[in-house]
Amino acid sequence: MTAAYANPVLETPPKISVSITEACPHACAHCYSDCSAAPKPRELSIPAWREVLAKLADDGFIQVYFEGGEPFAKPGFLDLLEAVAPRMMTLVRTRGAGLDAAVADRLAAIRVGRVLVDLMGDDAASHDATAGAPGAFDSACTAIEECARRGIPVDALVVLTRRTAPRLNAILRLAHRLGAERVGILRLYPLGRAKRIWEEIALPLEAQMAAIASLDPPDGLGVMQSWHPRDQNCCWQAAALDAAGDIIGCQYLREYVNYGNILERSYLDAWRNDPLYRRIRSGNVEASCPDCSATQRSHGGCRSTAFAFHGRWEAPDPFDVTLNEGVDLAVLPDRLR
């Protein structure tokens, strides 16, 4: 029987994530968008994004988090950022490709709110092997340094895998040395190319928890992570668009939901009226971790990984030690192969 859990309720969402492109000069082994160097045919143009983002600001959105693909690889992205920044707090997630001193100057002039740079290793060999591009490590390091040098708040992001786990503390030290304020450690999602190499890179939950427990950040470096007791069901506040303008609620739900296209339906209409979107946000889940719900004010943990491993929207999140129920996170469910 389903217990009566409930997440906080927002009448309208204030923040949104936008995958501005699914093109990227890198070939990351675990790329969730299965990016290639060329943009996909349905991708929205910069003029279309300008109109979409102006309407989102009119509808009460006050923060936009751009990601990709590689945002800086999309021609016209900086002009778009410049148009958006006076009305919305802007954050950009990047692999660092193209973020050199000149682009950092422009970002500072635009007054971008925060830049988040993916690190896939603590040296060129480890990073470039996962990024699939020689020079990717140097680009990522340059991006962090150039942003930090100009006072642009910058975070590093690391996806926790078999490859990065032994290097986590070295990555923390590197990020700190380069000028990052914080490092976000992210779970690996069974999406895109990550599914094809899941058994090669995914860690069992016990090993993930051990890696998190072993973190030893340098003084002054913040660490963000969402393992127990911080496993949040953030769907209640999540809004997202993919590169084609499809309304997907959260970037990590990209392969599971589609609430319509932003060129045909307003975001608020989907938010208010789509039955599945409302259901996923509700927090009416089968089980809730008391420790995580106490710290996060939400129930059941991440809906993307819960759905991925169980095939049910109300299922428990197996990345939470109290909700795992014996699921081996190092093995992909047959459904996703």
Next chain:
Amino acid sequence: MPFSPTDCVSAARGLRLRPVPEMGTCLAYDPARARLHTLNATSWLLLTLCDGRPRAAIAAEFNDALRSLPGPAPEQGAFSRGLEQLAALGLVTTAANPHASMQTRKDTPP
């Protein structure tokens, strides 16, 4: 930051407020500093009152509003502390009251 009771206080130029009443908060985006702040209900109230009036007039309305709410009386100094916090975040600006300056000049012997 020193304040005069006759100073006029305004919300910073370009500030965009996005109330989130469901959470009892208001998001304040400051594009000049590229910062997004989450204000509690008290700071939210205070910021909305900072419309260019003299500080004393804002204080009176702020304290009246807090007294009208159920619960304990507002803490002594809540207004000054709140205004200092908003000023430290760059969310309000102060300017000398032109009328107060004229009065001073008139009272000053030649």
